[in-house]
Amino acid sequence: MKNRWRRIRQDGVFLALPTILWLVIFFVLPLAVVLVFSFMSRGRGGVAIMPFTLDHYQRTFGVFFIILQRSIGLAALTTIVCLIVGYPLAFFISTRRRRIVQQITLFLVILPFWTNFLIRTYAWRILLGEEGTINGFLLSLGIISEALPLLNTQLAVLIGLVYGFLPFMVLPIYASVERFNFRYVDAAHDLGANDVRTFTRVVLPLTLPGVLAGCALVFIPSVGAFVTPDLLGGTKGLMIGNLINKQFGGSGNMPLGSALSIVMMAVVMISLLVYLFANRREARA
Amino acid sequence: MSVSSQLLINEGSMRSNRAVRRLGKLGLWLNPIFAYFFLWAPIVILVLFSFNESRSVASFTGFTLKWYNNILNNVMGAERAFSTEIMLNAFRNSLFVGTVATAIATVLGTMIALAMARGKFPGKKLIDGLLFLPVVIPEITQAISLAIFFKVAFDWIAIISGERIFPGFHSIIMAHVTFNISFVAIVVRARLADMDPQLEEAANDLGANPWQTFWRVTFPLILPGVISGALLAFTLSLDDFVITFFTSGVGTSTLPVFVYGLLKLTVTPEVNAISTIMMVLSTLLIGISLVLQGRSASRV
Numbered sequence: 001m002k003n004r005w006r007r008i009r010q011d012g013v014f015l016a017l018p019t020i021l022w023l024v025i026f027f028v029l030p031l032a033v034v035l036v037f038s039f040m041s042r043g044r045g046g047v048a049i050m051p052f053t054l055d056h057y058q059r060t061f062g063v064f065f066i067i068l069q070r071s072i073g074l075a076a077l078t079t080i081v082c083l084i085v086g087y088p089l090a091f092f093i094s095t096r097r098r099r100i101v102q103q104i105t106l107f108l109v110i111l112p113f114w115t116n117f118l119i120r121t122y123a124w125r126i127l128l129g130e131e132g133t134i135n136g137f138l139l140s141l142g143i144i145s146e147a148l149p150l151l152n153t154q155l156a157v158l159i160g161l162v163y164g165f166l167p168f169m170v171l172p173i174y175a176s177v178e179r180f181n182f183r184y185v186d187a188a189h190d191l192g193a194n195d196v197r198t199f200t201r202v203v204l205p206l207t208l209p210g211v212l213a214g215c216a217l218v219f220i221p222s223v224g225a226f227v228t229p230d231l232l233g234g235t236k237g238l239m240i241g242n243l244i245n246k247q248f249g250g251s252g253n254m255p256l257g258s259a260l261s262i263v264m265m266a267v268v269m270i271s272l273l274v275y276l277f278a279n280r281r282e283a284r285a
Numbered sequence: 286m287s288v289s290s291q292l293l294i295n296e297g298s299m300r301s302n303r304a305v306r307r308l309g310k311l312g313l314w315l316n317p318i319f320a321y322f323f324l325w326a327p328i329v330i331l332v333l334f335s336f337n338e339s340r341s342v343a344s345f346t347g348f349t350l351k352w353y354n355n356i357l358n359n360v361m362g363a364e365r366a367f368s369t370e371i372m373l374n375a376f377r378n379s380l381f382v383g384t385v386a387t388a389i390a391t392v393l394g395t396m397i398a399l400a401m402a403r404g405k406f407p408g409k410k411l412i413d414g415l416l417f418l419p420v421v422i423p424e425i426t427q428a429i430s431l432a433i434f435f436k437v438a439f440d441w442i443a444i445i446s447g448e449r450i451f452p453g454f455h456s457i458i459m460a461h462v463t464f465n466i467s468f469v470a471i472v473v474r475a476r477l478a479d480m481d482p483q484l485e486e487a488a489n490d491l492g493a494n495p496w497q498t499f500w501r502v503t504f505p506l507i508l509p510g511v512i513s514g515a516l517l518a519f520t521l522s523l524d525d526f527v528i529t530f531f532t533s534g535v536g537t538s539t540l541p542v543f544v545y546g547l548l549k550l551t552v553t554p555e556v557n558a559i560s561t562i563m564m565v566l567s568t569l570l571i572g573i574s575l576v577l578q579g580r581s582a583s584r585v
Contacts, residue, residue, distance in 0.1 A: 012404015016412065019397035019466060023415050026463040027427075030434035034426075037433060085323070088316040105317075112324050114571045115564045118526055118541055122548045122560060123327035126334060126342045129552055133330055136343025163327065166320075194302040195309060224423020226527055231548060241425045248432060248531070258433065261426045268423060 031265075038258035047254055056259035064243060064260070071240040072267060074154065075222035078161040079169075082218045083211065085162070086169035090210075093170075094177040109170050121160050121231045128156050128232070152234025160228040168217035176210025208282050216275040220268050240264050328564070335557035342552055352554040356562075372559070375543035382454060382529075382539055383522040386461035391515040393462070394469025395507075401470075402477040403485075419467045428531035431460045435532060452534035460532045461522045468521060469514035476510025516574040524567070 038056055043049035060068065089109070096102040112120065127133050128150040135147040150156060180203065188198040204211075226241035233239065240260060247257025330342075338347035359369050397416065401409060419427065439450045484506070488498040526541040533542055544563065547556050 012400040013406040015396050015404060016400035016406070019393040019400075019470075020412060020415065022393055023419075023463065023466065026431070026434075026459055027419055028415070030430035031426075033434050033437055034430045085316065085320050088313055089320045092313060092317045108321060109324060111568070112328055114568045115328070116524055116526075116541060116544070116567055118545055118548055119331070119560045119563055120327065122552075122556070123331040125548075126330055126552055126557070127327055129342070131341060131343050132552075133334075133342055136341070140344065163323070166324070195305050196302075220421060221423060224425050226425045227545075241423070244425055244429055248429060254433060257429060261429055264423060265426050268421070268426075272421060 034258045034261055037255050038262045040255045042253045042255050056253075056256045057263070059256060060259050060263050064240075067238060067240055067243055068263065070154070070238075071223055071225075071264075074157060074161065074239065075219050075225075077158055078165065078222045079215050079219045081158070081162045082166050082169040083215065086166055086214065087173055087211070090170045090173035090177055094174050094180075095182075106174065109167055113167050117164060117227060118231075121164065121228055124156065124160050124163065124232055125151060128159070151232065152236060154233070154237045156232040157225075157229045157237040157239070160232045161222050161225060164225075164228055165218045165221060168221075169214035172213040172217065173207060173210040176207040180206050209279065212275055212278050212282065216271065219271055223267055223271070224264055331557055332561050332564070335554060335561040337554060340554055342554075342557075352558040353562075355555050356558055372540070372543060375538050375540045378454075378537055379523050379539040379541070382457050382461060383519050385454075386458045386465060386522050387515050387519040389458070390462045390465035390469050390518045391511060394466045394514060394518075395473050395511055397466070398470045398473035398477060399503075402474060403482070416467045416470050419464050420471075424527040427464065428460075428528045431456070431463070431528065432531040452532055453537045456532045456534070457529055457537060457539070460528050461525065464525070464528060465518040465521060468517050469511075472514035472517060473507060473510045476507045476513075480506050512577070516577070520571060520574065523570075 039052045039054070041049050041051060041053050041055070093102060093105045093109070096105060125132070129135070130147045130149070130151065132151070134150060135144075138144045139147065184202050184206070185198055188202045193201065224241055225239055226245060229237050229239040229242050230245070233242070241264075244257045244260045244264070247253045247260070333345060334342045335352060336348050336350070337345050338349040338351075356369060397412070400406075401412065435452055435456045439452075443449045480503075484502055485498055488502045489495075493501065523539075524541065525539075526545060529539050530542050530545065533539065538546075540563075544559070547559065550556070
């Protein structure tokens with residue numbers, strides 16, 4: 001009896017096989033096809049044909065480098081702004097004395113995100129448009145005399161990205177601060193540290209795991225953003241996700257699109273490795 | 286350094302510390318006000334202007350329900366391309382895709398979660414990576430890799446069998462299952478980790494065969510996790526735009542793909558009204574699913 005049980009446990013691999021097979025066919029294999037495509041030439045209608053070439057990578061790091069740079073820059077800026085807004089907010093939520101107030105303030109951060117991402121992004125088109133709410137408000141007050149160009153700019157994309165991913169920063173930091181024991185702050189003060197020192201030497205290091213997780217969770221989807229720059233960025237705010245999308249239309253270039261996605265994935269993988277490395281160092285310290 | 290100068294320095298640093306503290310307190314109060322305003326203003330504005338009498342979104346002139354009326358009557362301002370029929374059809378497509386994809390993903394996700402928690406076989410680290418990657422990889426990468434994969438696969442099928450397959454429900458469902466498996470597995474594994482494995486051993490000692498043990502002991506205990514995973518998968522499926530956009534074919538648009546087509550047009554009060562309806566619906570749906578989840582979790 002005991003033996004049979006053990007054998008079943010070893011046979012767990014058969015339980016895992018269908019799922020592994022599914023993921024290999026629909027996840028690993030497609031990525032492998034993209035990798036192969038990225039080294040092939042462009043045929044009629046944008047399809048991939050032989051021979052192999054490095055052309056698309058050359059273009060990715062040549063004419064399209066500025067867009068790659070912009071994507072990484074905007075994602076980094078989004079992460080920084082989310083951190084500046086999100087850290088004190090998470091602190092505010094987790095330091096509410098009454099449990100119910102804590103839950104409500106947290107819920108108010110999450111609730112807007114139950115709405116579809118497209119609609120949340122569209123809402124900013126209403127606000128930022130040339131005849132939008134912000135311009136209308138400023139014009140009626142006489143603060144500006146003609147409409148500001150807000151929509152279809154990089155600023156609009158930045159606002160949209162911060163809006164889209166802010167909870168990803170707030171939630172992990174909230175979890176860290178929640179666990180933080182505020183007696184350490186008293187101890188640091190008793191030992192003569194001022195507020196700045198207490199924050200940089202005690203509070204920040206102990207909540208760093210949440211900060212790191214939040215940064216990874218914001219940066220990665222921001223680099224690959226497609227909807228936000230598509231709806232808010234126009235041509236000035238074009239990001240690498242839009243460039244990839246364009247390669248799949250009528251006059252597209254699938255091998256180029258593949259090369260662009262491979263480079264984007266490399267950026268994501270590098271940032272993941274940086275996160276894992278920082279996290280491990282943090283855990284050891 | 287004399288004692289008096291030491292005191293003077295302390296005095297100075299204390300004063301600067303007090304200034305820092307006051308600034309910090311002010312910041313800690315201003316930040317949430319700004320943050321909550323930032324989070325809620327767009328949503329409030331969107332809802333507000335769906336009831337605005339004039340077509341403009343620059344200022345609120347008066348309350349009206351005519352835009353909601355227009356939607357029901359198939360009129361969308363200058364754009365006549367809109368039809369309530371198409372929107373409802375897209376919604377039905379969403380429900381169909383969501384249901385089928387959730388069913389498959391829940392079975393596959395639960396199976397791998399069980400195998401990872403109870404099985405003893407090599408390569409678990411690798412499988413962990415395989416389950417982790419679909420969660421972190423950018424949506425657009427997954428979307429275009431599936432689009433290319435389906436194109437290549439359908440081309441080959443056409444060459445071999447002479448029959449041409451076009452993207453449609455099958456490709457959308459396969460794509461949705463793929464990104465949902467990991468989420469189901471994560472939720473079910475969390476539940477399994479909380480479960481005492483000795484319960485299964487006890488069932489075994491009492492003479493239950495593995496099949497009986499699974500259905501009488503393990504499954505009832507992990508059921509809340511399975512339900513949570515399924516609800517999460519269904520929500521993600523209904524909500525997905527990017528991956529569906531790249532894998533759908535003619536006539537199989539889901540609701541988000543249909544809505545995207547509308548949102549790309551200029552801002553109109555009718556689109557605001559549709560957005561408001563969708564917002565209310567999805568909030569209700571997620572709220573209900575969370576309540577159900579809470580119930581099923583507390584029952585066990």
